[in-house]
Amino acid sequence: MELFVQLLANTLQIGAVYVLFALGLTLIFGVMKIVNFAHGAFFTAAALIVTSMVPFATVELGVPLWAGYLLAAFAAIAVVLSIGALVYSIGFQHVLKDLNGSFILSIGLLLILNGAYLAIYGGAPRSVPQVLPGTVNVFGATLTAQRLALVIVAAVVTGGLYLLIERTRLGLALRAVAMDQEAAMLQGIPYRRVALYGFLIGAALAACAGVLMAPINAVTPVSGDEFLIKAFIIIIIGGLGSVTGAIIGGLFIAMVESVGGYFFDPSTATLAMFILVIGFLLVRPQGILGNVE
Amino acid sequence: MWNKSFGVWVCVALAISSVLFALLATNGYYASLLVWILTNAVLASALRFVLQIGELNIATAAFFGIGAYTTATTAVLLGWPFWLTLLLAPLMAAVLSALFGWVTLRTKGPYFLLVSFAVTEVIRLIYTQTNVIGGNSGLVGMFPPMAIDAYYPALAIALLAATLFALYGFERSDLGRLFKAIENNDAIPRSVGLNVVFLKVLCVVIASAAVGLAGGIHAYANTVIAPSDFAYFVAVLALAYVKIGGEGHPFGPILGAAVLTLVGQWVAGISAWENIFYGAVIVMTLRVFPGGLVGLAERARGLVTRSAR
Amino acid sequence: MNAATSTPAGGDVILRAEHLERRFGGLTAVSDFTFELRQGEILGLIGPNGAGKSTTFNLISGFLRPSGGRLFLKGRDVTGASTKTISRLGLVRTFQHHSLLSEMSVVDNILIGTFHQRLAHEKRMEKVREVASMTGLADHLQIIAGNLPHGLQRMLSIAIALAAEPQILCLDEPLTGLQGAEVGAALELFEKLRTTHGLTILLVEHNVRAVMRACDRVIVLNYGRLLAEGSPEAVSRDEAVIEAYLGRGR
Numbered sequence A: 001m002e003l004f005v006q007l008l009a010n011t012l013q014i015g016a017v018y019v020l021f022a023l024g025l026t027l028i029f030g031v032m033k034i035v036n037f038a039h040g041a042f043f044t045a046a047a048l049i050v051t052s053m054v055p056f057a058t059v060e061l062g063v064p065l066w067a068g069y070l071l072a073a074f075a076a077i078a079v080v081l082s083i084g085a086l087v088y089s090i091g092f093q094h095v096l097k098d099l100n101g102s103f104i105l106s107i108g109l110l111l112i113l114n115g116a117y118l119a120i121y122g123g124a125p126r127s128v129p130q131v132l133p134g135t136v137n138v139f140g141a142t143l144t145a146q147r148l149a150l151v152i153v154a155a156v157v158t159g160g161l162y163l164l165i166e167r168t169r170l171g172l173a174l175r176a177v178a179m180d181q182e183a184a185m186l187q188g189i190p191y192r193r194v195a196l197y198g199f200l201i202g203a204a205l206a207a208c209a210g211v212l213m214a215p216i217n218a219v220t221p222v223s224g225d226e227f228l229i230k231a232f233i234i235i236i237i238g239g240l241g242s243v244t245g246a247i248i249g250g251l252f253i254a255m256v257e258s259v260g261g262y263f264f265d266p267s268t269a270t271l272a273m274f275i276l277v278i279g280f281l282l283v284r285p286q287g288i289l290g291n292v293e
Numbered sequence B: 001m002w003n004k005s006f007g008v009w010v011c012v013a014l015a016i017s018s019v020l021f022a023l024l025a026t027n028g029y030y031a032s033l034l035v036w037i038l039t040n041a042v043l044a045s046a047l048r049f050v051l052q053i054g055e056l057n058i059a060t061a062a063f064f065g066i067g068a069y070t071t072a073t074t075a076v077l078l079g080w081p082f083w084l085t086l087l088l089a090p091l092m093a094a095v096l097s098a099l100f101g102w103v104t105l106r107t108k109g110p111y112f113l114l115v116s117f118a119v120t121e122v123i124r125l126i127y128t129q130t131n132v133i134g135g136n137s138g139l140v141g142m143f144p145p146m147a148i149d150a151y152y153p154a155l156a157i158a159l160l161a162a163t164l165f166a167l168y169g170f171e172r173s174d175l176g177r178l179f180k181a182i183e184n185n186d187a188i189p190r191s192v193g194l195n196v197v198f199l200k201v202l203c204v205v206i207a208s209a210a211v212g213l214a215g216g217i218h219a220y221a222n223t224v225i226a227p228s229d230f231a232y233f234v235a236v237l238a239l240a241y242v243k244i245g246g247e248g249h250p251f252g253p254i255l256g257a258a259v260l261t262l263v264g265q266w267v268a269g270i271s272a273w274e275n276i277f278y279g280a281v282i283v284m285t286l287r288v289f290p291g292g293l294v295g296l297a298e299r300a301r302g303l304v305t306r307s308a309r
Numbered sequence C: 001m002n003a004a005t006s007t008p009a010g011g012d013v014i015l016r017a018e019h020l021e022r023r024f025g026g027l028t029a030v031s032d033f034t035f036e037l038r039q040g041e042i043l044g045l046i047g048p049n050g051a052g053k054s055t056t057f058n059l060i061s062g063f064l065r066p067s068g069g070r071l072f073l074k075g076r077d078v079t080g081a082s083t084k085t086i087s088r089l090g091l092v093r094t095f096q097h098h099s100l101l102s103e104m105s106v107v108d109n110i111l112i113g114t115f116h117q118r119l120a121h122e123k124r125m126e127k128v129r130e131v132a133s134m135t136g137l138a139d140h141l142q143i144i145a146g147n148l149p150h151g152l153q154r155m156l157s158i159a160i161a162l163a164a165e166p167q168i169l170c171l172d173e174p175l176t177g178l179q180g181a182e183v184g185a186a187l188e189l190f191e192k193l194r195t196t197h198g199l200t201i202l203l204v205e206h207n208v209r210a211v212m213r214a215c216d217r218v219i220v221l222n223y224g225r226l227l228a229e230g231s232p233e234a235v236s237r238d239e240a241v242i243e244a245y246l247g248r249g250r
Helices: A002-032 A039-060 A065-090 A099-121 A145-167 A169-179 A181-186 A191-213 A225-238 A243-263 A266-283 B002-024 B028-051 B060-077 B082-104 B110-129 B152-172 B174-185 B187-191 B196-222 B233-245 B251-267 B271-288 B292-308 C053-060 C083-088 C106-114 C121-134 C150-163 C180-197 C208-214 C232-237 C239-247
Strands: A135-138 A141-144 C013-024 C027-038 C042-046 C068-073 C091-093 C168-172 C200-204 C217-222 C225-230
Touching (some): A002 A145, A002 A169, A039 A225, A099 B271, A169 A181, A225 A243, A225 A266, A266 B110, B002 B028, B028 B060, B028 B152, B028 B196, B028 B233, B028 B251, B060 B233, B174 B187, B174 C106, B187 C106, B187 C150, B233 B271, B233 B292, B251 B271, B251 B292, C013 C200, C027 C053, C027 C200, C042 C053, C083 C091, C150 C180, C180 C200, C208 C232, C217 C232, C217 C239
Antiparallel strands (some): C013 C068, C217 C225
16 A cells, blocks of 8 residues: 555656646647657756756845745746747747658757757756755655645646636637647637747746756756657657647656556666557557547 | 759769779778768668658667667677678668558658657667667677778778669659659558558668668778667758758758768867757758758759740 | 349449448448449439548548448458458549649659559550540640649549559549539540440539439438439439438528
8 A cells, every 4th residue: 555655656746747748748739730859948948047046046145945946937937938939939930830840940949959058057967955855744655845846836737727728718729729720710810829829838838847857856958858758658648739648648657657667677667668659559549539630 | 854864873973983082092081981971871861761751750760770789789799790790780670660660650740750759769778778789888899801891981882872872763763653652642542552551661661771781881880889879869960961951852861961971070079069050050951941952952053044044 | 142143223233332330439420321333333422511422432442441331342341441452352432632642743643543563664654645545634644733724633533543443433523623514524434434444433423413414323321321222313303312402401
């Protein structure tokens, strides 16, 4: 029982970040029909900014650690949104619905951004002091307070996104565009503006993941890219463009990883994940919730 | 018509002079640079070959690696003869890519792109976790036999150039016509009784055999291989060569590989700026002249003939 | 199942669908649809929009698997068979939309139809020229298909199918967008294919008047079910058919 709860807790911890990361990717795919390989760069930018803003705020401004972290979080999300708007306007808006064009463009942007991070921050891993010290005991499983907070914040953000998509006019427009862009335009939905909003929301989700991970793992200029392959596996399983699929897929992959990692070792877990993907493709080439063409 | 065969003859002449250059060159650096350019040209041409059926195959990088590891493993660990190890590289790549294609080519577009990406990274992970083949540090010590050693660059260039001609030949054949038909509208070939999945797998197998051979050649040319040499990034660079050289023409990827490999030699070593440089070149090409260098040349020729009239 | 049952109205049964059914999720596009196609006839399949005509086409050509029922082609059970099997048994179809290779030349389009068999290139080209002259495309071989005038594009999609040497030709809305004289020419071609080449034709068409003119027999689908079947005269007098066509405006 205790083991079960511990594995469940691990699954939620890992899954929370996967879900945020994959949600952004799948949302951008749904609206723009492109695969953004530079998505990890948003994550990295946010995490790097947190690592430099927290010391600045606590030392130079003299605010307490938690306030410094919150300040850094807002700054990080703001900067990522600006980067997002910039890369959208110089690049992505010209390759909407062009899979190969957007792939190569996003790779080009990824190279530029990673190079810039490397030039500014150097290659050494950077870290942030623990924001929430201590551990919490939940049903016999031990969790650090920080990781518990991560799960809660990620759940709140995911819930917020869900409400945004299901309950708001913007959400309706996003869904309409994802389903049938031409029909949506005929209904008077401004496609380009909706695409921009979808892109920025996706970028902000990656930034949230970066902000939440910064105090937990050390950050390097390529931190975000490590999530990319897993996020791809998640959205293959969940179905490209499906929000619910990304949530289920993210938690599922996190479960495979934490259970497999406990009983075997991490590389076996990765292989297991891969075999699952192949199995999925054989049975359902369009993912759990993807639509048949 | 005259124009087309003229272009082919120019390429044959280029290939022969490259081989002669490698035979006569006193400085080994230039010969091995030429091998590296042609290796990249094969990678780019193979990527473009699969683009004929409309799919972006990131696993081009994986089959390059499989070729290299096949040759390196059989040469270093098993001590098999040189020619056999070189022959096994494309064979192994072809067999594994048939399996890969059979499973993954039921998907297309973004799914195929992502799956081929995942396969590439997982195969790289497998290398790093397998101690027999050197784990993270890879394999060392693939040397051609003494009798061949001095001529190896010339041999490599000849084989790589032959591979490029073979890919071109397939593209010009009826098979190439079928690949284009699949890309254009796959319902039509299906409706007249053709097995489209089989043809797609065949396309991937041909391209993978080509990069497999290039991988085997690379193993001997470099004498050292490591898992990180076969990350998805290899395919990204190959796509950059295709885009910058020009996707619309078989010579595009070769030109792109030559230009970017040479420029890459020049900016190499300053890693942050190297990334920024490649990134900027890719973004600029895509935005400013989407037809690549060949497209630019064709547009220039169009202007000249129009003004001549 | 003995498919070679002789029927008084035409030749032997060459294609037979029994209780054909296809569901998409909760939606039933075709249900309990039984019909037969006889050697050498021109059979019309009509029905209001959304009646299940395209689905039926996809089912009999192997592009969709039926959810229920059976399909026999020349006496062989081909339920759930691949497009390749069905096409090589002699049933070849055309498409209503995206009916050709728009980026390739006319000659390449028709050539694609010949690749189901091994032939020398010269033999292939002979076939291409023969089919092209039959469909009025002989003077346009080098044009990119997407640049052809609309009427010739419709003809090209038929030419591709003919190059595959079918015994049964299934035409999906071949007359859409054709002008008056072109419709007449197309109908003449169908008649010629039947009489001089011995083809059996299944024709799905919106243009009911043309169907009545060209076909020996007509079947009517409505809401995925068989509504009526018979000679053009009988069908056009059928109360249920008139109701279905006129009633859809309400």
